[in-house]
Amino acid sequence: MKILVPTDFSELSEKALEVADKFANLMDGTVTPFHSHIPISEMDEPYALGMSSQMYQDFDKIEEALSDRLSQLAEEKVDKRRLEKPIVMMGNPAQSIVDASEEYDYIVMSTHGRTGFSRFLLGSVVEKVLRLAHTPVLIVEDESDVDDFKKILVTTDFSDNAASAYPYAKAIAEKTGADLDLIHIISFDQFDEEEEGSISITSIREKRIKLLEKEYFHSLKGDVNSMVIVSQDSPHEAIFNHVKDNDYNLIVMATVGRTGINYLMMGSTTANLVRHVNTAVLSVNPKRDKQ
Structure with missing residues (x-):
């Protein structure tokens, strides 16, 4: 069983890694941490002011840095024996998750992200993934008590x-x-x-x-x-x-x-x-x- 876990490095999104670790242990699966990075756009301030955005757009370095950070975070929450190499993608988070999930059996993700919006305003990413992904999505809340899914x-x-x-x-x-x-x-x-x-x-x-x-x-x-x-x-x-x-x-x-x-x-x-x-x-x- 292969489990994909999107995270944005917020404390709230770490809950998904903890639950995925428990779920993988119960179901004899593996956990792959995932992060989608949105590149600098034409609307970002440096570009709008006529400054070169090249320094912000070294994707290889960004990907390497994010991958290292993702590994470090995941190793704190997930049994290393079940942990797979992290995936970093560029682009729209919801669509990136949906695309990556085609190769996985489950997606585990948190309702809260780094914005800290309430669940009533959560809107975009989670609901788009729920709507578009063919892969089953396990949504967890910070207060979710999954215990051993008893x-x-x-x-x-x-x-x-x-x-x-x-x-x-x-x-x-x-x-x-x-x-x-x-x-x-x-x-x-x-x-x-x-x-x-x-x-x-x-x-x-x-x-x-x-x-x-x-x-x-x-x-x-x-x-x-x-x-x-x-x-x-x-x-x-x-x-x-x-x-x-x-x-x-x-x-x-x-x-x-x-x-x-x-x-x-x-x-x-x-x-x-x-x-x-x-x-x-x-x-x-x-x-x-x-x-």
Whole structure:
């Protein structure tokens, strides 16, 4: 298993290296530290003032210096036996991460960067990676308590897209002996006006989630539970409220749900959840047609 860990050298982003080390140890994997450097642009002050920017643009020296710094940081957080040579790329951070991740099994990254923005303003890099990367992305927060991934939450809407996340949850639970909860959210707006319709929908989906539990997770050694939650809230709010009352080490979910429409237009359940929870979130983006 190959794990890519983007960092910007901030203290907050170091959390990703710590979690990646633990994850690699559990899953018998390797950790590759990664940094994307944005070169001086035409809008930078020295260039704008007519000064030569050549001294700022010696990419070989920059790459060597960043690589040394990345190695030093990673060696403080990751077991050297599992540590691979760092990667430094030039260009847009989000796109660089997505491009590099094609050769990896997981991306582990922190929601916070060196800007120190709140998670509500985190926006660009993490959310672009969540949207664009085919590689599963494990998002960790500074307060995330992954422990040994002993309690896992998996969300489902019964779609094929949602099912793409199940094997990842199962693989981790098999390695750690974790207890696993499988949940489905029903919003009130899915109900008919008559009460009988509400009871019928809930009953049907409770039976359906039990079948999913048996089909995908019956072989796990830990406790496996499935439940349907009826809520007035949006899906991410309902999941957040459930997580608030239960101590999970990991949430596993797909980025695209039953609608199958583009992630940009689907309501961003995963991105909204990442903004709000302290729990680590493993986001699985169903493979899209490369054509």
